[in-house]
Amino acid sequence: MTVMVREIKPEVRADLEGFAHVRHSALPFYVITPDSLAYDVAHFHPDARYRPLLAEEDGEIIGSAQVGLLHETPTPVQGFINVYVHPDRTRRGAATLLVRAAEEYLAGLGATRLLAWVLDEPGNRAFAEAHGYTAGRSSHFQRLDLANGTLPPLQDLPPGVELRPAADFADDPRPIFELDAETTADEPSEAGSAELADYEGWLENTWRHPLNNLDLTTIALVDGRPAAFTAARTDGGTRYTTGMTGTARAFRGRGLAKLAKNDSLHRARAAGYTEAFTGNDTGNEPMLAINKWFGYEICATEVRYVRELG
Structure with a gap:
């Protein structure tokens, strides 16, 4: 049996x-x-310079890698490598081949620092460390059973606060872009603060993304100004995930993000979604506390591993 790595062919459905x-x-x-x-x-x-890679064994796809440059971070050229192999097809050399191909590609683009998300399991961590990567920050995956769980009741809104779906901003999403940019800049990350400065790029890669659900994304406005939001992504079936939840600096500490997220989750459940997922840096105590209040439970942890290229 032979394992080979190649670039994905997006025109091939398989x-x-x-x-x-x-x-x-x-x-x-x-x-x-x-x-x-x-x-x-x-x-x-x-x-x-995004390049998804596949690992194939005798015609069967057994591994995958997301590979590219973190172009929104201000630090010297950084690349990302996220490698996953099907749990039933491990120990065939697929991960090693994917990492090698990804590193060669990114080094050729001038990357001097590589970052990889690795599930917090002994075998995965040992693999990363054997390839020269060092552990950094970590993040919790969390799951909420929307079908059988109990959401907190919807709360009365404070004076001047209004909740609206993002779809209401379809004619002019720029205020949502500015809110997203401000909150993203404050998100903790091993890669450094991300700078969302390209409005057209944000429209293309975030606002118009097929997973982005504008009807279930909730914006909290204070006196008509977007102040907090929770971004909903859905798979068109039963799975809902939070892309981002944040509050503008001037409005923090008022519980606005909690109001927005509770509204979105209630509407997602009413729309037939049965599972909700989210993720938070393990040091982000405020959001972890909010998600625990909603009923989310930690289901896995990822560690951000870093490798400095000579």
């Missing part, structure tokens, strides 16, 4: 389905579909 199947099998808390993958390949920001 490639898209194989990549999504591997990712869902290895990381069931991550929402991805063949169509969302095809959109990413076609619309990822050109500066990211």
Whole structure:
């Protein structure tokens, strides 16, 4: 049996389905579909030089890798490598081949620092460390049973506060972009603060993304100004995930993000979604506390591993 690594062919449906199947099998808390993958390949920001890779064994897709440059961070050229192999097809050398191909590609683009998300399990961590990566920050995946769980009741809104779906801003999403940019800049990350400065790129890669659900994304406004939000992503079936939840600096400490997220979750359940997922840096105590209040339970942890290239 021979394992080979190649670039994905987005025009081949079997490639898209194989990549999504591997990712869902290895990381069931991550929402991805063949169509969302095809959109990413076609619309990822050109500066990211995004290149998804497949590991194939005798015609069967058994591994996947997301590979590209972190073009929104201000530090010297950084690349990302996220490798996952189907749990039933490990120990065949697929992960090693994927890492090697990804590193060669990114080094050729001038990357001097590589970052990889690794599930917090002994075998995965040992693999990363054997390839020269050092552990950094960590993040919890969390799951909420929307079908059988109990959500907190909807609360009365404070004076001057209004909740609206993002779809109401379809004619002019720029205020939502500015809110997203401010909250993203304050998010803790091993890669450094991300700078969302490209409005057109944000429209293409976030606002119009096929997983982005504008009807279930909730914006909290204070006296008509967008102040907090929770971004909803859905797979078109039963799975809902939070892309981002945040509050503008001037409005923090008022519980606005909690109001927005509670509204979105209630509407997601009413729309027939049965599972909700989210993720938070393990040091983000405020959001972890909010999600615990909603009923989310930690289901896995990822560690951000870093390798400095000589």
